Amino acid sequence: MSHTPILTIRNLSAVFPDNNGGLRALDDISFDVHPREFVCVLGPSGSGKTTLLRILAGLISPTSGSFMFGHGEQPSIGMVFQQANLMPWRTVMDNIKLPLEVISMDSQTARTKAQDMIELVGLQGFEDSLPRDLSGGMAQRVAIARALIHDPDLLLLDEPFASLDAMTRERMWTELSRIWQARQKTVIMVTHSINESLFLADRVLVLTQRPGKVKLDLKVDLPRPRKDDIRYTSHFGRLARKLREAIE
Amino acid sequence: MTKRLTPILISILSFLLVWHLITRYSGIPNFILPSPLSVWTRFLRAVDDRSLPYHTGITLIEILLGLLTGVLFATVVGYLLAKSRSLERVLSPYLVASQAIPVVAIAPLLVIWLGEGILSKVVICALIVFFPVLVNTIVGVRAVPIALYDLMNSLHATRAQILWKVEVPASLPVFLGGLRIGATLSVIGAIVGELVDAEEGLGFLLQLGDFQYDTPMVFVAVFTLIALALMLYGIVTMLERRFLGWQEK
Numbered sequence: 001m002s003h004t005p006i007l008t009i010r011n012l013s014a015v016f017p018d019n020n021g022g023l024r025a026l027d028d029i030s031f032d033v034h035p036r037e038f039v040c041v042l043g044p045s046g047s048g049k050t051t052l053l054r055i056l057a058g059l060i061s062p063t064s065g066s067f068m069f070g071h072g073e074q075p076s077i078g079m080v081f082q083q084a085n086l087m088p089w090r091t092v093m094d095n096i097k098l099p100l101e102v103i104s105m106d107s108q109t110a111r112t113k114a115q116d117m118i119e120l121v122g123l124q125g126f127e128d129s130l131p132r133d134l135s136g137g138m139a140q141r142v143a144i145a146r147a148l149i150h151d152p153d154l155l156l157l158d159e160p161f162a163s164l165d166a167m168t169r170e171r172m173w174t175e176l177s178r179i180w181q182a183r184q185k186t187v188i189m190v191t192h193s194i195n196e197s198l199f200l201a202d203r204v205l206v207l208t209q210r211p212g213k214v215k216l217d218l219k220v221d222l223p224r225p226r227k228d229d230i231r232y233t234s235h236f237g238r239l240a241r242k243l244r245e246a247i248e
Numbered sequence: 249m250t251k252r253l254t255p256i257l258i259s260i261l262s263f264l265l266v267w268h269l270i271t272r273y274s275g276i277p278n279f280i281l282p283s284p285l286s287v288w289t290r291f292l293r294a295v296d297d298r299s300l301p302y303h304t305g306i307t308l309i310e311i312l313l314g315l316l317t318g319v320l321f322a323t324v325v326g327y328l329l330a331k332s333r334s335l336e337r338v339l340s341p342y343l344v345a346s347q348a349i350p351v352v353a354i355a356p357l358l359v360i361w362l363g364e365g366i367l368s369k370v371v372i373c374a375l376i377v378f379f380p381v382l383v384n385t386i387v388g389v390r391a392v393p394i395a396l397y398d399l400m401n402s403l404h405a406t407r408a409q410i411l412w413k414v415e416v417p418a419s420l421p422v423f424l425g426g427l428r429i430g431a432t433l434s435v436i437g438a439i440v441g442e443l444v445d446a447e448e449g450l451g452f453l454l455q456l457g458d459f460q461y462d463t464p465m466v467f468v469a470v471f472t473l474i475a476l477a478l479m480l481y482g483i484v485t486m487l488e489r490r491f492l493g494w495q496e497k
């Protein structure tokens with residue numbers, strides 16, 4: 001990964017106005033992300049992880065500091081929010097199709113692609129269901145399918161697997177690794193799970209308590225593809241321990 | 249369907265029966281409380297001499313044009329107000345003040361200004377419809393979840409896409425609630441205008457019946473108005489069924 005970075009973040013701070021001089025959520029964050037890198041962000045609740053993703057997605061502006069994408073142009077983004085964030089009036093199929101509608105893809109091709117995604121996340125038979133009829137985990141899988149369908153350059157994932165059961169979660173890990181490798185994507189993923197981050201990431205950033213600063217930038221040099229039993233290796237154990245110590 | 253209709257049918261039939269019995273045995277003269285049968289024959293006669301269909305058509309046109317203009321203006325203005333706090337601050341005193349003036353009270357003025365033809369009725373109707381639709385449009389658009397704007401913005405959606413794919417469907421439940429009120433009020437608006445001064449329309453027919461002690465005709469006109477109001481109400485209900493099915497439960 002000697003390429004020029006696809007994303008350069010410099011001295012990024014975010015302060016939210018409150019009646020007490022402002023609430024500092026992120027403090028002087030700097031790091032680079034390289035093309036096709038899988039970065040996980042760990043940190044205690046309130047350390048500004050979601051805020052960081054929202055800044056990168058262009059939803060809010062940082063209070064100070066800057067971030068720049070490699071070619072100067074805004075990459076296409078697939079985002080999974082902390083809540084599933086589905087449109088209650090759209091069926092599963094139509095929720096997943098949304099990003100393709102936004103880029104005006106013809107609806108037949110869009111349906112075919114959406115059907116593939118539905119199979120990927122294991123929701124066959126629920127194509128015409130409405131969000132109100134889905135469990136939390138199913139809704140989250142719809143959100144994941146929606147984030148992937150338009151083949152975005154950059155995936156921003158905010159605890160995408162938090163509401164899934166262990167079995168589905170591990171299947172999604174494998175699928176996400178596969179998609180990430182096959183489609184050459186750059187991923188920034190927020191998680192609370194050390195296992196999850198070591199299973200997926202090339203690099204794990206640990207943020208401090210609010211205001212979030214980068215406390216640890218850990219390279220995860222575990223061989224790929226990572227199988228389930230990798231967590232029993234001693235190297236995995238060493239990395240996990242470093243992360244646990246950084247998080248406290 | 250038959251299951252739902254049966255109780256309604258029973259209630260209508262018992263209403264007619266009670267009405268019939270009252271006129272039959274109470275000794276109230278027909279020109280004060282006509283019997284259901286005399287209203288029915290008057291209805292048939294009014295259909296036959298084409299007076300009822302004609303005047304109903306006029307009133308319906310006034311209602312529909314008034315409803316259309318009122319809803320159109322209310323939706324556009326409501327959307328702009330919902331999106332711009334500063335515009336709302338500038339305009340809302342006028343809007344609230346305008347609501348303090350009862351449209352019924354300025355109806356004679358409007359008829360003087362705009363003439364006794366259809367136009368004055370359409371305007372009265374539109375004014376009466378405007379406010380409830382406006383308020384519900386504002387409330388509906390304001391209630392669109394911010395998270396859905398985030399979603400659309402993360403996809404670099406255009407303003408038009410956000411409007412059609414998020415704002416319209418998300419605000420539709422509240423908007424249709426406003427339309428339901430507006431549709432019912434629109435009938436009142438048209439009639440108020442016609443009662444002030446008109447040469448045609450159901451309000452005119454009503455007044456004519458009144459002057460001529462043709463009380464059955466007054467009843468026919470009133471029932472026709474009720475039917476119009478119910479029809480509009482039914483159309484809004486159909487729209488809700490069609491577009492808000494996702495909301496049920």
Ligand SMILES: Nc1ncnc2c1ncn2[C@@H]1O[C@H](COP(=O)(O)OP(=O)(O)OP(=O)(O)O)[C@@H](O)[C@H]1O
Binds near residue numbers: 025043048050052210
């Ligand atoms: N729009 C906002 N307005 C004001 N304060 C905000 C806003 N968004 C976030 N904050 C504050 O910024 C801090 C960081 O929030 P953020 O959601 O980024 O944390 P997080 O790391 O994602 O936490 P969690 O792990 O619980 O999701 C919190 O204290 C939060 O209250």
Ligand SMILES: [Mg+2]
Binds near residue numbers: 049050158
């Ligand atoms: Mg968060």
